[in-house]
Structure formats: structure tokens, C-alpha cells
Amino acid sequence: MFDARFWLPESINSMAEGTDQFFMVLIWVSVISLLVVLGPMIWMMFRYRASQDIDRSAPPSHHLGLEIVWTVIPTAILIGVFFWGATGYTKMVVPPTDAMEIRATGQKWFWTFDYPEEGIRVRASLEADEERVKNGIPPGLVVPVDTPIKIVGSSADVIHSFYVPAFRVKKDVLPNRYTVATFQATKEGTYDLFCAEYCGTKHSKMITKVSVVSQEAFAEFISKQSEESDKPIDGATVFNTSGCAGCHAVVASSGGIGPTLHGLWGKTETLVDETTVVADENYIRESIVNPMEKIVRGYSPMMPNYSGQLSEDELNALVLYIRDLSPEKEGAE
Amino acid sequence: MSDNSHTDAHNEPDYLRASTGIKSWLFSVDHKRIGVMYLIATTLFMMLGGLMALGIRLELFTASGDLIDADTYNRLFTLHGSVMVFLVIIPAAPAVIGNFVLPLMLGAKDVAFPRLNLASFHIYMIGAIFLIASMILGSFDTGWTFYTPYSSTTNGPVAWALTGVFILGFSSILTGLNFIVTIHKMRAPGMTWFRMPLLLWSLYATSAVQLLATPVLAITVLLLFLERLVGIGIFDPSLGGDPILFQHFFWFYSHPAVYIMILPAFGIISELVSVHSQRKIFGYKGIALSSISIAIVGSLVWGHHMFTSGQSIYANLVFSFLTFFVAIPTAIKVFSWVATLYRGNIQITPPMMYVFTFMALFMIGGLTGVTLGALSLDVHLHDTYFVVAHFHYVMMGGGILAYIAGLHHWWPKIFGRMYPQKLARITSITVFLSFNLTFFPMFIVGSRGMPRRYYEYVESFTWLNQLATVGAFFLGTSLFVTLGYLIWGAIRGPAADNNPWGALSLEWHTSSPPIEHNFHGQPTVDAGPYDYPEESSGTDSSSQWVPA
Structure with a gap:
């Protein structure tokens, strides 16, 4: 106890x-x-009970x-x-700046984990995990040991929650918004990953694992998964086929109908109403699905609304693509 | 002195016998009859909610889902929560005990607006019918919290349940309004604010919260209703809404609602601890004013339900900080109750047994609340069984058991008859033991990581869940026995004295059961409700009542 x-x-x-x-x-x-x-309380209960003859003066x-x-x-x-x-x-x-980023998407009733740097995607559910264990692949979310990890989560339907008791980490994932969780695992092993926000019939079956593996095993896992056909969507393709390129430049330049996206990530933008906003995942996503909400100063409100035009997957890919147009990001690679 | 108030009361029938027939009850504007009708209704709903709890515990006896299917399970816990919160705990203490006792304690003939009081009861029953109808129509599975976008997209009669909750809110608002006006305007001559029994202070604070917070719930469910029916995007992101906004709206009401449930309990305990130790309450003003500060600070802490929701880190820091300030007035109350026992003349009566039970259980609930308020720990504990255990200790161990304590205290006043006291004392012990057997294992299984609202769970959580299930059946049995002897007492029990506990407040200085208009003549007051004479002074037991 x-x-x-x-x-x-x-x-x-x-x-x-x-x-x-x-x-x-x-x-x-x-x-x-x-x-x-x-x-x-118990002491007085006995000492001052009615049957006791005791001094009760001047309480x-x-x-x-x-x-x-x-x-x-x-x-x-x-x-x-x-x-x-x-x-x-x-x-x-607060995730460290050098954290390895993984995208987590909750959906009734499984998780999709995208590793943007490595270009791989894994799906995690009780059934998928069983299959992977059979093939000698670690189940669930696979992360290298002693490495800071940043989970950027969202949901494709209702609210779910990313909960790993062994990490003491819990973060709700929401539709149409990104939330962040972070951890650094110190010991190899397989740990439970629960959904902690009620999400319907199979809420209690939305269980998978976090596999914490050695750096070598992680590299092996990545190379094995790279052969799989299941891959994250390419953000550049979405960008070019959805008409974004018509107005937004992706290289350092000035002018253009819409703001240049090169170097946008992490920048503080001044809006038409003189307020400022830092360009992060949620700002970029909002500017795609609800562009009229925050207009950058010097530009006219004319971008079409992409809400419902792009799938959750395409949106996530697009946000990642725009993020990676930032020069610091390129320098880091 | 206490007896000249009802020398001629023998000729006048009491409120139970003043008129007969079902209509004389259903359309009665007598606050006592309305209180008794609420008593019957909340008891029936409590049995319903309790049976659902037993169903849930039975399913959780094993790790795999085998007794009922997942959807049925989800509906069961949703209904259990909704029925217990909206139909039982919120109305129980104010509408049953408050209705019956408040005018009597004030020395008034009735509440300020008797017809409105009856309307509150009718509105409550209509709301209850909608909530129960949703059960018959296949039931809803959103959890009692109705989180969006799940609640705006799931099938099932969510709209019925929302309508029920919307209607029930008005009953709560009108009762609160009625009590506030009654306390302001109908105190007997000489009954100053600081001569009021402490139950009235806590009912006053409760009523203020009901009046101010419940409209927000009404607005929230109305918006959700519109979103479901007409597709207006307010909370559902696919319609351009914001699900976190819903959580803010919901908890803006539902956190203060916790104080609607627990403040009357504090009032009941303050009365009982003083009366059954025949001793002036310690720190009257501290207790009275802490009720008011709990009502105020408690309205500013709703965000602590949302530490892992994606709410900003800065908001989390502020809400966590404020949360700890609710604990301070609560601690003041607890210390004052214990200090009241010092040099008291403690009667180990059934109500007093429940006071001790309440103290232990509520303390555990409150202290685990401090753990949950600490940000770094809540991240792990939020939405696990640790939270489930915490709020059952507070809402059932605190709210419901204080209400049961109050029923044991005022039962002889309400029905003029006494229940078997020895059996009641024994049952209070079995309630205490089985309560802990049911809910304490949930703390452990929760901190070990079992999320709430799980139909199935991983094998390692099994033995703790089995303890809880066994406890739940003992608890259910104990409460059933309690109900049995209380009913027996009300119908067949030996006639009770007008003032069996030797209390001083006004309700004990009229006949048991009281006459229809409560008092012969207008009582006047020139003393506090707890001015017990000292044993050594040799004077007879006094009362607040000043004989004309």
C-alpha cells in the first residue's frame, strides 16, 4: 500500500x-x-458519548x-x-525541439501512425498487432529507446485519447485540430496504449501497444515497413493537384496572390486586424479549411474553403508538406 | 417550554391526514407533501440507477464481455450516470429535505411561492418522463457528459434525453429561486441571518448556484439539440464547430452542479453533528461563510475536467491553482465538525452513525480530489477508474450518505413514527464497509491505468474489479434493508416524540408530523439554533422558540 x-x-x-x-x-x-x-473524531466519540460521566463544562x-x-x-x-x-x-x-515526430490519427477503433521523416505508416489495433507479432514485427506504435518523441495527434471522427499508463502520458485527439504529447522511453519493452476518451461500441477494444525497441531494431523496423505499400500520402502531390500552387509560392519569393509558404513555419504572421498568430499545425490547418478566419495583412480574402474537399489524410499530408518548406527544417536535415 | 407550542395541536389533523385522495397529493401546494412526493420519486429513481450499477458491476466481474453486449453496456453506464445525477443527487437533498424542512426551520407556513413549488415538482416529473422515455425508445449511449462530436453523430434518442435534461433544469432553477426568496423574506421575527440553522445557509448557497449555473446547461443542451436536429455547426467540427467549446459549456454547469450535490450535504452534517452531540456548533460563522465561498470559488474551476483535452497549458495552470482554493473552505468545515464533538454529550444515534460514515468517506473523496487537482498527476489519472472512485466517494459517500443521514434525522418529523434504531445502526456499519469494498479497489485499478467506460479490460485488472463487484452487491443489499426498515418505520413504527433528538431549531417544536400550516401562531426567535444549555446550569432544554 x-x-x-x-x-x-x-x-x-x-x-x-x-x-x-x-x-x-x-x-x-x-x-x-x-x-x-x-x-x-473517534477518540471523542468514545470519550464524550452520553453514557460517560465526564467534564463537559464550557465547550x-x-x-x-x-x-x-x-x-x-x-x-x-x-x-x-x-x-x-x-x-x-x-x-x-513541452516536447524538446529535437524530438522525433510521429503523427497519430485516432479513428473508430484503431490508430494510424505516420512517421513523416521515414515515410512510413503503420496501423495499430488488436487484430493488426496480432498479425504483426506473427510476422516478427513489433506491434503497435514502435519507437526507439532513449529518444525524445513528439506525438502530433488528431482524430478522423470523434474524440479519442492517447493514453500510455507506463509513460504517465495522456492526450485527447480531436477532429480538425492537432494536439501534442511527448515522452522519452527509457526501457525496451511492450506497453499498453489505451483509448481513454469514450468513443462508442469498441472503445474498450481500441487497445494497442507501444513497442519500445533498440535503435538497431527500430532501423530494421523502418526498412521492413518501407517495403509495405501502406504509405503516408505525399503532401507535394496534394499541393499540386488541389490548386494550391496557383496562388502560393513554395520557394523564397515575394508577391503572388496568396502569402508565400516558404519559411512560413514558426513565423509570426500579422493579420489584417493587427493581431498576430504563430504559424503552427493548427493555424495552417485552419487556414486551409476555414481561410476567411485569419487573413494575413496585405492579402485579400479570396481563398476558397477547402473544408470537406480534402480527406483527413490529405489535410494532414498538406500541413506536413507546408511545415517542411521552412528553411530551418531543411537545414536540420 | 418546548411543549406549549402544540397544546392545542391535538385537535388539528397533521399534514398527512389533512385531506385525502390522490389529487390532494398530486396538486398539493403544501411544501411538506411536495417534499414527500419528491422523496418517493427520487427513491424510485435511485433504485433504478442502483440496479443499473449492479448490472455494470456484474458485467465487469470478468475481463471479457460476456453477460451483455458492448452497446447495452454503454447504454447502462450512460443511464446510470444520467439518472443518478439529474434525477437523484441534484434534487434529493434540496428538494426532499430542503422542501420539507426549510419553511419549518424558518418558522414560516410554507415557501414563498407554494404554487411555483408544485410547478417545480411537476416539471421535474415531466423531465424525468423524457429521460425514462429515451430509455424505452432504445436508449442513448453518449455518457452522461454528452461529449461532442460523439453525441452529435451517434444514433439513438439523444434528443429525448436532452429535452429531459433541459426540462429538469427549470425545476432546479425554480426551486432555487423559491428558496432564496423564502430565506430572504419569510424568516420568523427575531430570526437574524446568523440565527439561521446552518442547513439554511448551505441551501441558500446551493440555490444561488442552481439559479446561476443551470441556465448555462439549458443553453448548452439547446445548442446541441439544434446541432443534431437542424445541423447548425456549433460543437461538431465537421460542421465548423468546436468540441472543446462544448466541454467548457458543459462543465461550466456540471462542476458547480457538484456543489449543488454536496453543499446541502454539508448543511445536513452541520445540523446533525450539533444536535446529536447536544452541543453548540463550533465556528458557526466559519461554516456559514465557507458555504458561500465554496459556491463562488466552485464556479471558477470547471476547467479542471479538461486538463488533457487540448485546452491551453496556461488555462490548465490557472484552473489547477483555483481548484485548490475550493479545498480550503471545505477543510474549515470538516475541522469545525470535529471540534463540535469536544465536550459534547454524544448520542450514538443512527443519524450520528451516518455522520461518522460521511466524515470518513467524504474525506477520502476530498483528499483524492487534491491529488487529481495536481496537474502532473491528473494527466495520468484523468478518465481512469481513479476518477470514478473519487467522484463516487464525493457524490455517493458524501452527497447520498449525508442525505440518508438527514432522512434518519428528520424521518420521525416527516412521518411521526420511528424506525428500528438498532437495525439502523448496524446497517450504517455494513453500508460503510461495503461502500469501501466497492469503491476503494477502483482507486487502485485506476491508478494502475484502467480507463473508465470500459466494457472489457486487460486481465491484470481482474481481481480488483471482482472485489468491487462483490462490494457493490453488499452495498445494494444494505441500502435495500435501509429502505425496508424506513418504510416499515413510516407505516408501522412506534409513534415518535415531537422532538426525539432534543434539538432546538424550530421544526422540532411543532407536532410530529406537523400540522398543515406548520405552527399555531407565528413563532418568534431570540436565540441561536445551537444554544444548548450547559449541563451544570441545571436548566431544562431550551429552544429557539419564544413563547408568546
């Missing part, structure tokens, strides 16, 4: 380091608080000093708990 393993599965995410100790400290704080209240109806003490002490403890939780949280949710 007072051992962390009784409450929690083994933790293998270096970014969540310390949360288990924090949890156990709170268990202890809870037990002590319980004793501080229930102990005197206090209030006591300012005592009341201040029992307000100030809990307040101090609670503020401490807040700061401990908040600092741990910010460490857990």
Missing part, C-alpha cells in the same frame, strides 16, 4: 520523472490528514487562533501541491 508499485505500473518515461514520488507523497499527506481528522463555540491555524496550514500545503504539480506538468508536456 505504501509502495509506489502497488498503485502505479512501472514508469519508463524520463520526462515524467518524479511524478510517482509526488503521487506517493500525496498518498502520505492524505493518510496523515485522514488520521488528523478521524483520530480525534468553546469558536477559537480564532485555532481557526486561523487550520486555515493557514492547509492553504500552505495546497499551494505547495499546486506548484509541485505545475512544474512537473510543464516538464511533461
